[in-house]
Amino acid sequence: MASRKEGTGSTATSSSSTAGAAGKGKGKGGSGDSAVKQVQIDGLVVLKIIKHYQEEGQGTEVVQGVLLGLVVEDRLEITNCFPFPQHTEDDADFDEVQYQMEMMRSLRHVNIDHLHVGWYQSTYYGSFVTRALLDSQFSYQHAIEESVVLIYGSLSLKAYRLTPKLMEVCKEKDFSPEALKKANITFEYMFEEVPIVIKNSHLINVLMWELEKKSAVADKHELLSLASSNHLGKNLQLLMDRVDEMSQDIVKYNTYMRNTSKQQQQKHQYQQRRQQENMQRQSRGEPPLPEEDLSKLFKPPQPPARMDSLLIAGQINTYCQNIKEFTAQNLGKLFMAQALQEYNN
């Protein structure tokens, strides 16, 4: 993955000069402002992402791809996309950067927008807040200010960007607790969601009418079925795993706190003893003992990494949101079933 991130960084910089020139004129706020208020996606992109996920993404592997489009005022228009092949061990010499460059060059020949504006990823039941994603999105956003990551999971599509504060922290590459505290980042303020609209051209609308006439009546049983315990069960399982990780993290943090306070006490005691001894020596007329470097005697314990716990908290938050939406749906369906039964009796 690492090579791809750097690769995308470098290709992004080469194309960002064109994207940047196009985008910079059009209503970008200061570096602190989020330049993108809305993401407009073509119907074609939605279909392509669904198709790619369906063909490759069953199971726990994520599928990824690149989004192409352009920036218009405060909207990010995504007009096309192409999938990225997954890493397999037998293609060690597969060059991702080259694949991407070739693809974009070829698409340019057929007049498809070849400007890189983001990337998409599918998720397994909504688990996407990982370090890898953070790093990838950071390198994209660093190179192309307006880029977004589209997360596709179980019939929902969301667009995310890193908040400016998080961008600052990532730029410094300083994930220590003090830096994070200074930046005042909470898990809720890590990613911001950008609203999505879907837009189609007139000809595509004609195509849709055509398809509607020809295809069979929609059978959307999944939406109305009551048998949902599987989905709920999996979500809860993932939530439990994360909460376990979180609690381990908290234990680590607590031990760290305890160790630091114990150390402080020890330092204090040592200092006091030293002072007493020195006073005694003075009273006896002997030279005082040299002040020893306390920091060498008492090595301060390592503070635990805060970034991971932040990510875990963010992920837990997402899971909880998903679960709540899901239960809302199911309650609705249960009440409908109740209404039907009442009528029967």
Next chain:
Amino acid sequence: MATPAVPVSAPPATPTPVPAAAPASVPAPTPAPAAAPVPAAAPASSSDPAAAAAATAAPGQTPASAQAPAQTPAPALPGPALPGPFPGGRVVRLHPVILASIVDSYERRNEGAARVIGTLLGTVDKHSVEVTNCFSVPHNESEDEVAVDMEFAKNMYELHKKVSPNELILGWYATGHDITEHSVLIHEYYSREAPNPIHLTVDTSLQNGRMSIKAYVSTLMGVPGRTMGVMFTPLTVKYAYYDTERIGVDLIMKTCFSPNRVIGLSSDLQQVGGASARIQDALSTVLQYAEDVLVSADNTVGRFLMSLVNQVPKIVPDDFETMLNSNINDLLMVTYLANLTQSQIALNEKLVNL
């Protein structure tokens, strides 16, 4: 990263050339455009009679003899990944992403180009051919010649193969209403890439007020022993959807109804609401029908109505009450726990930042 399990599709069994497979019922309802003589640009070096025939065939006066395809040796079909000549009912299954892609390429065509062409990718099985992907190929077409960038097509195919190794070149598509003489040439180019390629046309010029989508395969015709012509016989086109594609298409279709063709994505509960509204509409239509035909009703419809009404399971009210309550309790408990977890992590955040 673990190696993803790439499903290996078993290629269809090598079919034996079916001699009498082209019965007289090869349907050609509209007189399929026969290969008019194509001057100069035709590749003269080709050894197969089909290409030579394309260059010099007599226009469509030769009756499409059913015997001819059976008797000509058809050396133009190397490597039988598709069984020989298509019998009449062969089905082509299209995914909606293909059509959207074709329309998009048409909208982005070069200045002055009347149509766009591209390659179709997909898989073959015994009963049908499933087209799952496509990409457009730059080409130049003028009155007397046509040039297709086959190098580009090859490159793109290689790139696509890296993502989905199972997809094969199945044929090509073109926008526009008719099959022209240049189509025959292009079809011949493609028959070098794929045995018995499919030709798909999407009518973006909206003749007859419809966007007609048709698929063809080429068959030989003519008098045996003389130069052979090429005829495009139509195939049945069906649409294949994955479940998720179905929902995606329905979502996209909503833009047809909104004034500026823009829609936002809805939350889950709204989707359930939408689905139940649709069922409600369907039910009211059925109700209307039932009321209108009280006296002389169709028995089959009546039986369907009976089974519909009986779909609602008959459960003892107390049992149902218990089931309902336990389910609701489960969901409420889960919601409560989710909220609790969220407040816990918020609290943790505050404590750690002290």
